[in-house]
Amino acid sequence: MIHPARPEALLDYVAGRLDTPTAAALEDHAADCEACQQFIADQAVLWRELDSFTPAEISPGFDEAVFAHVAAHDRAPWWVRAWRHVFAAGEPGAWRPAMALSAACALVFAVALVRLPGGLPAERSAVVDQTATASSVDARDVELAERALEDMEMLQVVAGDKL
């Protein structure tokens, strides 16, 4: 037999998570394979060392603290709960409404940027007003000039008559 087809089988063997036939096959192989024997021996030592890392006792008030958090959550206004749910990183499914909300906000902002700001129409109306004013001034000047020319012609006629 060659080395195990699945290298993790060596880890599983030391952890005692292999089924009996696979473990037996691995033992048969390791009997003739120094590398596997060494790996299994080293990993077994490590496994025992890691067993010493036992957890500490849990505080007696742990459950009460969880239920106090739950009660506080239930008492919070709906929009606070929604906000926490949407933006709680790591909460299952939280990113989906957050992404949808972000997309909706971006859309509203884009629409607002194009259509709603007061500057653009006001500027346009100001330009239109200025153009209208300028054109009305120009028209008045032309009219005045025409009148002046007419007056000059009349004066010339009058002067010619006198002469």
Place this chain on the structure above:
Amino acid sequence: MPEPPEHFLTERVQSDMAVSLALEHDAQLMTRVRGGDTACFALLLERHRHPVIHFLYRMVQNQAVAEELAQEVFLRVYRSRESYEPTAKFTTWLYRIATHLALNYLRDHRRERAERSMDVETEDGPAQQFTDYRPSVEQDLVWQSKLREVRQAIERLPDKQKAAVLMHKYQELEYATIARVLKCSESAVKSLLFRAYETLRMRLSHMA
């Protein structure tokens, strides 16, 4: 292809049935929590409290912080009851939240951890729980020294390798579940584990 032995099939079937029942049970409880049944939430808390706190304790190596993070884990489970869909195994879902919170905590407190690792004595620890059955002060000191080295060796692992090792060694999760929790492929998890165990073997080889 040869047929697997009958006892192997029986073991597999029994194991699959047990997993299936556990999956249904947790999912059913969560569905009832969604319907407003807080007693079912208490049952889920009772069932998963110890493994979650122990996992977080080994991740952050501080009991008070581990319990605070575990409270947040269960609060998030409760908050997410409306959106819960029993498509994934409940434990995968639970450990995903726990791992996310632990990794965030480790990232945010990197500097404190570095300072703490310089200190020989850690603030908290389960030392007092061994005094009952250890016969002598010398053995107690040897045991505490060994424990400290193991804790430090684990603490110095990269965060993702640490999470993978803790889920594999202490929580006894399968590769596929660890992969789903860490959002990576099964082969990536196996690679993480091989690297992590190799590092630990080197760091702790003098204790053999």
